[in-house]
Amino acid sequence: MDRISELSDELLIKILLFVPTKVAVSTSVLSKRWEYLWMWLPKLDYGGRHYSPSDCEMLQCFLDKNLPLHRAPVIESFRLDLSSRNFTTENIKLWVVIAAYHCVRKLEIIYESYPEKPNILPSNLYTCKSLVILKLKGTILLDVPRVAFLPSLKTMHLRSVRYHNDEESLQRLLSNCPVLKDLLVDLCEHDSMGKLTVVVPSLQSLSLYIPYNFDIGGIEIRTPFLKYFKLEDCSDKRHYCLVENMPNLIEADVDVDLHNIKSLIGSITSVKRLSICISSKDMYDEGFVFNQLEHLKICFGEFSSNLLVRLLNDSSNLQVLELHEMDNHCHDDTMVNWNQPSTVPECMLLSLQTLNWSDYSGTPGERDLAVYILKNAVHLKTMKITSFEGEVPKFEMIKELALSSRASTACQLVFHCLY
Template sequence: MDRISHLPEHLLLRILSFLPSTKDVVATMVLSKRWQFLWTLVPRLVYDGRHRNITKESFSRFVDRSLLLHEAPVLDYLQFRLGWKSSDVDNIGVWARAVARRHVRELVIEIDGISWTDPATIPKSLYTVSGMLVKLKLENLVLVDDVASPVSFSSLKILSLVFIEYAGGDEYVNRLLTNCPVLEEFYVDRCLDDNVTIFCVRVPTLKILGMSNLTDDDEHSDEPNGVVIDASSLETFTILDRTDGFCVLEKEMHNIVKADIDIMYNHSEKILCSITPVKDLLLCLSSSKDAYPSGCVFHCLVKFTLCRCERQWLNLLMCVLRDSPKLRVLKLVQKEGSQADQPNPSWSEPSSVPECLLSSLETLEWEDYEGTKEEKKVVEYILRKGRCLKKVTISSKPTDSDKKLEMIKELALSFRRSPICQLVFN
């Protein structure tokens, strides 16, 4: 310990920053006189009030006292992980005011153990720390609408909103994002009854957008519920939506690099026709019918991952192969369910060979291969027509050894027609 104590102060503060909580940091004050006040300068504060052996009263006293004694001029990271009772949540406003002049760079507030339909209301005083924030994450809270004193996140680059209720509804979301002029990353996990009908994301500086909506909205089926996006600088786009809603991209995303589209609603063409410059694409759709308009070409697509949950997945596969002339990696997965107990999708060999099979496709990965008649046809076709194939990896579902051996023999027979390709069977 004496050797560590002789290290420069900035190294000691960095070491203390790696401790899991502020309680652990404060405990180091008993080590020696050198450490007695060192904790007061640590630029990272983590308060976790969920432990069983701590009362809310003692936790609040500890936070109050440590914030009062803490002297770091800049707080790189401030986190509160609290229970659901209002006593803790109400204190957040007091604690926020205590650090309002500390130039907080990253703030995380997570409320555990509460129902999505009864989240905790966050005090308006919390917004006093918003001026220097670069990263903000809020979970299980109600955001209060204050038209008279709108929140301004002038430095915020990363925003994460998890199971949030927006007291001001659609209009509040619009104002919130408008007041984030340099926002680059935005992550949203929506909850049931979040009080937002059309979630509009109009942020010209946005580069990464991740949206998730897994709520059951059957009770609200008469109301239009969806997402409207205007983010022309977007580079990475992820949407997971298991509701019968919609998603509209108002402008083509010329800078898009990666997209992960997992949606239940039928109108995927409103998305896919706007992301044709994408290089890495994952699709999991409820219907492959009219997935995107005829004439769309994914001229930059080099990696394509297709989920086979939807019965007519083969139709979509052939369309994307036809319209992706530079495709190098093809991956077939199955996120949910099994195809073995469903009617096989009909498939016939296309009249013309997709350009990517002749000139670019190098890798095929097939997960949960079941050896159905149509699957055999597709594998055999790709092996036969894929002039540039270097590696084919087939992973089968757990099955009896005899059936698996039969699969291997059938694949090996097709594989002989492509001698320059490596076949791996898992």
């Protein structure tokens, strides 16, 4: 220990960054040399999911006493996991105020309180010039003041938080983040919002989640420089979705139950990678072309056959096709029939090389689709099929497909059975 103590303060602080904050604080009892070193730490992580009431009380007393004395001029990262009703809102506000005073760059707060308590975020947080990353999760109320301005904020993740004055606070917050690049908004269950509007010219990544029991009036998105887009809309309330064109989009992940998807589909035609699940009878209109699409994931569903035919016809450069059941599905997943297209899609003749099929159950519709692809995909190199032994016997599945005619003599069939 004496040799370590001879190292410079700067090096010792770097060593302390490799251990949890609680452990770093405990080194203060080693000697006078270590007593205040932890107070220079630029990264602080406090709290935990399994804190007892007494632990919470001790942590609150510790932060009240020591955080105002913290010596680091810049707090690079400040994380609070306060999933307990034992923390008072005024104390939490004070801690965030202090972090902002120390030019905090990354702030993450996880807060759960039952029953819900008032706002825990101080007003000075919304004008913190140093803040680059903001992540909030839980029963946190966003009450954004009119003077809000976050000139350095590039990443913002809002999970299950609530918004004062409905959508007004969220819109005000977004409009005052001039360099925001990464936005994630997971709306809270059993809540409501008149309209979700995202108008952020600088945005490059956008993820939105609307739960099943969320009452929403509509969605409007204007993000012309977006590169990644994810929309999971499970709301059972009928609403509109207006999305302006995203010419720079590279990857999209869409799982929706909307009655009108023309605007949505029209905005994502530039993608190279697309994961899609649409549980509506209404397909998108003809006239859209996915001439950049190389990798397509599509989920099973009552209407997925029609959607797949449309996408195959519109994607002349498709190289990889994946069929599977999407996570967190909002509806049943059954392919009853395969509606064979009247002409062979261009991608089958020119570009398709790989088919990966998960959760293959051997229904007539699925079998017909697999046989159709084998028969028409001229450049197919690999068809990998995964199934559960209880749903389709391995030998029968192999025999059915192995004996089917193939357009590609180089195609390898790979079977994987799960038990």
